[in-house]
Amino acid sequence: MLNQINHWIEYAGDAVDLVLLLRILTLRLQRTYMFVTLLCALTVLFDAANLLYGHDLPRVQIYSELFLACVFPLAAWDIFEEIAPAVSALRRLAMLRTLASFIIISFFGLVWLSSLSEADDPTGLAFPLALSLIVSTASAAGVLGFLWMMHRGMQLNKITLRKNTGVWMMFFGLLMAGQLAYWFVLMTDEFLGQAMRETFSTIATGALNFFGIVITLWCAAKLRGLQTDLPASISETEPRP
Numbered sequence: 001m002l003n004q005i006n007h008w009i010e011y012a013g014d015a016v017d018l019v020l021l022l023r024i025l026t027l028r029l030q031r032t033y034m035f036v037t038l039l040c041a042l043t044v045l046f047d048a049a050n051l052l053y054g055h056d057l058p059r060v061q062i063y064s065e066l067f068l069a070c071v072f073p074l075a076a077w078d079i080f081e082e083i084a085p086a087v088s089a090l091r092r093l094a095m096l097r098t099l100a101s102f103i104i105i106s107f108f109g110l111v112w113l114s115s116l117s118e119a120d121d122p123t124g125l126a127f128p129l130a131l132s133l134i135v136s137t138a139s140a141a142g143v144l145g146f147l148w149m150m151h152r153g154m155q156l157n158k159i160t161l162r163k164n165t166g167v168w169m170m171f172f173g174l175l176m177a178g179q180l181a182y183w184f185v186l187m188t189d190e191f192l193g194q195a196m197r198e199t200f201s202t203i204a205t206g207a208l209n210f211f212g213i214v215i216t217l218w219c220a221a222k223l224r225g226l227q228t229d230l231p232a233s234i235s236e237t238e239p240r241p
Helices: 002-026 034-053 058-078 081-114 126-156 163-189 194-222
Strands: none
Touching (some): 034 058, 058 081, 081 163
């Protein structure tokens, strides 16, 4: 019963991802938010692959995790395009720190993976699947750090947010938090008994998928057309990190 409910939630999530992409295109935001649009398009593409080949196909999950992990930082950079002149120095500094944390987390993850033997990976899929999850988790943690540094820096420098910028910051912050929660579920799953493991994993996965649907619908509803008549305010001093 729970598995059937989860499948329907996954299908609803696929439809909502398409709604967000269509909302971006309808509002003509794709030129300003190119990498955000790319992220949404890739998400819809992988959703379609899941519908065609099944949500349980490991290779689709592996490729989607790796591709999206690479696009997450680019999309996070992109969400400040409407106020780019006001945050240029601050954004560069925050992204450098984000990339450094991403590299460090990925490095320790790769060190851990190198300790696995072939006996631990009889199908040949455990290693690439674990790699994709590590890279995706490192990317999500880095993006969360980037958003926090940008938020703090904009407060210090009294930079006014545009409507869409605030919406994207909230959406990506919650989305990345969901990615980290998914990793936590996978790690916790290993310490549970066989009987409890399946129930916990099913309920937690369904809850996270439903959470993704809610924040995606909220984002699509809150987005507005570009504001060309309201310049972003910026203090006279150089942005402070």
